[in-house]
Amino acid sequence: MSDFTSNFWSVFIAGVTILSILACLALLVISGKTKAMTAADNTTGHVWDGDLREMNNPLPRWWVGLFVLTCLFAFAYLYLYPGLGSYPGSLKWSQTGQFDAEVARGNEQVAPLYARFAGMGPEQLSKDPEAMAIGDRLFLNNCAQCHGSDARGSKGFPNLTDKQWNWGGTPDKIHETIAKGRMGVMTPMAAAVGSPEDVRNLANHVLSLSGAPHDSVRANLGKEKFMVCAACHGADGKGNPAMGAPNLTSGIFTHGPGVEAHIVNMINNGKTGVMPAWESKFTPEQLKVLTAYVWGKGGGVPGAPAAAVADAASVSVENGIVKFFFATGKADVASGADKALAEIVAGVKAGKKAIVSGYVDSTGSAAQNEELAKQRAVAVRDQLKALGVDEGSIDLQKPDNVEAGAGAQARRVEVKLM
Ligand code: HEC
Numbered sequence: 001m002s003d004f005t006s007n008f009w010s011v012f013i014a015g016v017t018i019l020s021i022l023a024c025l026a027l028l029v030i031s032g033k034t035k036a037m038t039a040a041d042n043t044t045g046h047v048w049d050g051d052l053r054e055m056n057n058p059l060p061r062w063w064v065g066l067f068v069l070t071c072l073f074a075f076a077y078l079y080l081y082p083g084l085g086s087y088p089g090s091l092k093w094s095q096t097g098q099f100d101a102e103v104a105r106g107n108e109q110v111a112p113l114y115a116r117f118a119g120m121g122p123e124q125l126s127k128d129p130e131a132m133a134i135g136d137r138l139f140l141n142n143c144a145q146c147h148g149s150d151a152r153g154s155k156g157f158p159n160l161t162d163k164q165w166n167w168g169g170t171p172d173k174i175h176e177t178i179a180k181g182r183m184g185v186m187t188p189m190a191a192a193v194g195s196p197e198d199v200r201n202l203a204n205h206v207l208s209l210s211g212a213p214h215d216s217v218r219a220n221l222g223k224e225k226f227m228v229c230a231a232c233h234g235a236d237g238k239g240n241p242a243m244g245a246p247n248l249t250s251g252i253f254t255h256g257p258g259v260e261a262h263i264v265n266m267i268n269n270g271k272t273g274v275m276p277a278w279e280s281k282f283t284p285e286q287l288k289v290l291t292a293y294v295w296g297k298g299g300g301v302p303g304a305p306a307a308a309v310a311d312a313a314s315v316s317v318e319n320g321i322v323k324f325f326f327a328t329g330k331a332d333v334a335s336g337a338d339k340a341l342a343e344i345v346a347g348v349k350a351g352k353k354a355i356v357s358g359y360v361d362s363t364g365s366a367a368q369n370e371e372l373a374k375q376r377a378v379a380v381r382d383q384l385k386a387l388g389v390d391e392g393s394i395d396l397q398k399p400d401n402v403e404a405g406a407g408a409q410a411r412r413v414e415v416k417l418m
């Protein structure tokens with residue numbers, strides 16, 4: 001695009017350029033024709049320091065030749081390339097054109113590589129070392145300045161390696177996030193909540209949602225006020241990926257340390273977070289690889305999108321206590337629990353007692369939860385019985401404290417050997 005808004009300056013500059021070249025040539029011709037006054041000894045008559053004399057030789061032919069060639073070169077150049085005002089040159093060369101051509105050539109070279117990825121889904125891609133090496137490079141060059149080189153984010157920039165996806169954690173949603181960009185807007189809410197005391201109370205209620213340390217008296221007082229937040233964060237506080245409103249029950253916070261002052265600040269001031277759009281910067285293939293890379297980072301465990309994984313049954317052994325985790329509302333023992341169960345069986349055979357207690361998360365009604373906790377404990381007991389453990393060696397117990405907080409951690413049955 002030309003920088004000239006009217007033709008005048010274009011013509012003016014072109015004119016000045018051509019005139020100066022012509023003037024150079026004219027100067028050559030004139031100085032070749034007129035001879036300066038010459039003394040008999042072919043000097044100009046100027047003498048310095050006694051015998052330093054100025055000769056009056058014509059310009060060397062080779063030099064004149066070069067000068068003329070330079071001028072001809074200038075004309076040829078200005079004919080072929082842009083240089084005369086807004087005239088684009090007969091070759092139509094431009095910086096952006098050259099850049100685009102180089103990019104196109106580069107893309108052509110990697111095309112065979114990406115062709116191999118074409119038939120792969122995100123799951124397969126995230127296990128392909130070549131694809132992930134490309135993803136790593138794309139991420140470091142384009143995303144790391146905000147999300148960190150390890151993708152763990154920082155204040156204001158989401159951690160992409162945890163299981164919390166404000167905009168959705170399926171490959172499709174992540175692709176949409178990267179391609180189109182996102183803008184998360186929380187408006188300042190203090191006016192809707194009430195007095196500064198109300199805001200503090202509500203903040204403590206928000207903290208209680210994730211089981212974070214809080215003042216429970218204030219939390220109770222603030223509970224009602226959560227209504228004004230529910231439009232975006234959901235009545236249960238679990239967020240809404242349609243508008244990027246984060247899950248407030250997970251204990252994962254991006255904008256601060258998850259303490260009262262941080263929540264109060266969010267309520268009072270709101271926040272707007274902008275994730276830029278990358279569609280125009282990457283080829284569709286690059287976007288695909290990058291999506292798989294990010295998805296894989298965020299606990300994109302093969303077989304299921306991240307959100308579902310967080311809600312699946314599983315088993316772990318910590319400090320000799322076997323913990324059976326359950327999916328929301330379910331009492332099915334995780335498949336693959338055999339090894340953990342075998343450990344308990346072995347312990348009982350060695351003369352120990354298995355203490356089985358069930359925990360639930362704090363969502364849903366208390367009566368329902370108690371029933372669910374019991375069902376889960378019974379499910380584990382039945383499995384042990386099926387493995388030949390005598391019922392007398394199993395002690396079903398009510399947990400001494402029902403844990404506050406939601407999430408997979410709370411939905412568990414613990415088996416202790418004593
Ligand atoms: C208009 C929709 C909307 C309403 C209403 C709203 N929020 Fe938010 N909230 C958001 C969005 C979107 C974000 C994420 C902002 C970002 O990441 O840029 C957010 C972020 C937050 C965070 C920060 C979480 C973190 O990761 O650090 C807290 C805390 C929070 N909101 C609490 C509240 C409370 C309490 C209320 C009610 C007074 C409320 N919000 C009302 C949309 C809303």
Ligand code: HEC
Nearest residue numbers: 142143146158164165166167168177183184244273274275
């Ligand atoms: C200029 C800073 C910046 C850059 C660069 C950037 N991001 Fe983001 N990104 C953000 C912010 C801020 C958010 C949170 C937006 C919101 O919800 O308010 C975000 C959100 C995201 C999310 C959504 C996370 C969730 O919880 O749903 C993904 C995925 C993401 N970015 C991936 C990327 C990738 C991949 C790149 C590189 C191509 C990238 N980002 C580059 C600032 C950036």
